[in-house]
Amino acid sequence: MSSNLPCIIIGGSHAGGQLALSLRQEGWTDDIIVISNEAYYPYQRPPLSKALLAGKLEPHQILIRPQALYEKQNISFLFNTSVEKINRQNKRLELDNGNSIDYQKLALCTGARARKLEICGAELSGIHYLRSLDDVEHIKADLNNQLKPQAKPSSIVIVGGGYIGLEAAASFTQLGHKVTVVEAANRVLQRVTAPEVSNFFTRLHESYGVSIIENKQVAEFLKQTESEINRVHQVLFSDGTVLPADIVIVGIGVRPNVELAEQSGLEVKNGICVNEFAQTSDDNIVAAGDCTLHPNTMYQTSIRLESVPNAMEQAKSAAAMICGKQKKYDALPWFWSDQYDVKLQIAGLNQGYDQTIIRGDSVNTKSFVVWYLKNNQVIAADCINRPREFMFAKRLITQKILANIAQLSDDTFDLSSLFS
Amino acid sequence: MPLIKYIDHSGNEFEAEVEAGKSVMDGAMDNMIDGILAECGGCCSCATCHVYVEEKFLPITGEAEGMEKEMLSAVNDPKPNSRLSCQIIVNQDMDGLVVHMPESQY
Numbered sequence: 001m002s003s004n005l006p007c008i009i010i011g012g013s014h015a016g017g018q019l020a021l022s023l024r025q026e027g028w029t030d031d032i033i034v035i036s037n038e039a040y041y042p043y044q045r046p047p048l049s050k051a052l053l054a055g056k057l058e059p060h061q062i063l064i065r066p067q068a069l070y071e072k073q074n075i076s077f078l079f080n081t082s083v084e085k086i087n088r089q090n091k092r093l094e095l096d097n098g099n100s101i102d103y104q105k106l107a108l109c110t111g112a113r114a115r116k117l118e119i120c121g122a123e124l125s126g127i128h129y130l131r132s133l134d135d136v137e138h139i140k141a142d143l144n145n146q147l148k149p150q151a152k153p154s155s156i157v158i159v160g161g162g163y164i165g166l167e168a169a170a171s172f173t174q175l176g177h178k179v180t181v182v183e184a185a186n187r188v189l190q191r192v193t194a195p196e197v198s199n200f201f202t203r204l205h206e207s208y209g210v211s212i213i214e215n216k217q218v219a220e221f222l223k224q225t226e227s228e229i230n231r232v233h234q235v236l237f238s239d240g241t242v243l244p245a246d247i248v249i250v251g252i253g254v255r256p257n258v259e260l261a262e263q264s265g266l267e268v269k270n271g272i273c274v275n276e277f278a279q280t281s282d283d284n285i286v287a288a289g290d291c292t293l294h295p296n297t298m299y300q301t302s303i304r305l306e307s308v309p310n311a312m313e314q315a316k317s318a319a320a321m322i323c324g325k326q327k328k329y330d331a332l333p334w335f336w337s338d339q340y341d342v343k344l345q346i347a348g349l350n351q352g353y354d355q356t357i358i359r360g361d362s363v364n365t366k367s368f369v370v371w372y373l374k375n376n377q378v379i380a381a382d383c384i385n386r387p388r389e390f391m392f393a394k395r396l397i398t399q400k401i402l403a404n405i406a407q408l409s410d411d412t413f414d415l416s417s418l419f420s
Numbered sequence: 421m422p423l424i425k426y427i428d429h430s431g432n433e434f435e436a437e438v439e440a441g442k443s444v445m446d447g448a449m450d451n452m453i454d455g456i457l458a459e460c461g462g463c464c465s466c467a468t469c470h471v472y473v474e475e476k477f478l479p480i481t482g483e484a485e486g487m488e489k490e491m492l493s494a495v496n497d498p499k500p501n502s503r504l505s506c507q508i509i510v511n512q513d514m515d516g517l518v519v520h521m522p523e524s525q526y
């Protein structure tokens with residue numbers, strides 16, 4: 001125990017866990033306490049909708065690092081504990097168990113939570129969200145309880161055709177369930193990709209037997225009429241049609257956990273505002289991960305990202321800042337998604353693109369690239385089973401290398417020649 | 421447990437005991453060995469876990485194939501002994517394995 005006050009990290013996930021370890025690497029010798037309202041050491045969230053849901057991995061296999069490492073680095077965890085209030089004058093936190101705890105430095109790694117669907121019937125059992133390990137455990141237990149005679153597959157309705165909804169659809173289908181994805185917009189992934197990519201994923205899922213319904217709004221969740229059991233039985237849409245549902249998964253995006261920061265008077269917009277060194281408007285407080293709104297020079301704007309690489313790399317800058325060092329966080333955003341035999345890798349952000357160029361055949365094959373350009377410069381790329389192009393895309397964007405339409409679209413053109 | 425040696429670009433050496441069944445990338449992460457970033461957590465999506473396997477161990481680790489090979493063809497300074505360390509699953513025969521880490525993973 002050090003006689004100085006500790007550095008406290010709120011949230012023990014990708015950002016919080018990395019920040020704690022990076023603090024030691026940056027030379028922090030006082031105590032480090034991670035306060036987490038979950039019950040586990042930091043674990044990987046991406047497999048929740050992929051290998052874990054599909055039953056290919058077990059919970060103990062998704063820990064980011066072993067417990068022994070945190071112990072060796074003298075990092076303590078307070079599990080199942082929520083911070084309820086930050087008092088910045090006294091540098092004191094109030095916890096939900098009635099205790100309070102003082103800090104020397106504070107790191108906010110509070111992440112994001114699933115956005116709730118607020119409609120009639122939302123409180124029925126059988127309706128799930130997918131953000132945490134506990135969520136997955138509940139879904140699995142529920143599926144087991146709903147097992148039907150003669151192993152008839154369960155009908156699963158997924159509300160929202162974003163990455164998490166589609167990944168969950170792929171996992172459930174591989175387990176033999178009957179899956180329907182309902183999307184309110186006119187195509188899946190509408191917010192994040194070009195129509196070619198949306199159409200590709202719709203076809204892919206349909207080829208595995210998933211039905212995808214677009215342009216449909218969920219109006220209400222219904223239980224069995226005159227039944228005592230408060231469990232979802234059907235989904236009612238705004239056009240009056242219904243679908244049977246044994247289980248519903250809602251995947252309609254997330255909300256950043258910014259309320260604590262906001263109540264304490266820190267600057268907050270669509271995320272906790274931080275500078276390029278992950279510092280908030282209070283010198284003693286940093287923030288990292290899904291909860292932050294941070295500057296990005298490549299895209300000349302402030303962004304809030306929901307990705308593991310962002311959480312990890314920003315946490316490293318935040319740890320340096322706590323130790324009085326400036327380590328700029330300005331990485332190229334990137335993301336991935338695994339569905340069936342398809343690996344999607346996305347380099348950059350496509351916001352504001354004025355042109356798309358396709359390399360490969362997006363209709364008849366499972367291997368192509370969509371390049372997004374703005375003023376003739378590649379700003380992002382969606383790479384479907386194209387790992388090599390993904391690697392080049394990152395370099396084209398960060399190094400601002402110009403490539404013409406023929407070079408980008410012609411599969412026989414060797415992209416490596418652009419870098420010599 | 422197999423002992424794996426990681427050597428960074430400046431020649432600093434780090435050793436880690438890595439349980440069979442874990443990856444060479446896990447070994448670095450679990451022991452806070454810098455030089456491997458592993459942004460995707462080991463699912464062959466990021467190529468920020470690139471290492472060069474010391475030649476004489478290549479018959480044991482095998483060479484990159486498929487997705488991994490394609491990703492490696494586009495990293496900085498790819499070599500015939502390049503591997504993504506998350507794709508090398510440690511077994512008893514790998515005791516004493518030596519891998520070199522590149523100057524940068526970007």
Ligand SMILES: Cc1cc2nc3c(=O)[nH]c(=O)nc-3n(C[C@H](O)[C@H](O)[C@H](O)COP(=O)(O)OP(=O)(O)OC[C@H]3O[C@@H](n4cnc5c(N)ncnc54)[C@H](O)[C@@H]3O)c2cc1C
Nearest residue numbers: 011013014015037045046082083111112289290306307308
């Ligand atoms: C199903 C799923 C699949 C995903 N797939 C991918 C993928 O393929 N690739 C990718 O890059 N990203 C993926 N993501 C996103 C990625 O998981 C997030 O970007 C990442 O988890 C962000 O880490 P974080 O530490 O910032 O926040 P979080 O992981 O959200 O962690 C924040 C933690 O803080 C806790 N907390 C919040 N408030 C308090 C409080 N007041 N007191 C105590 N604790 C608190 C929360 O409960 C939580 O445990 C996926 C996410 C999900 C849910």
Ligand code: FES
Nearest residue numbers: 462464467469506
């Ligand atoms: S850790 Fe991402 S490819 Fe190896």
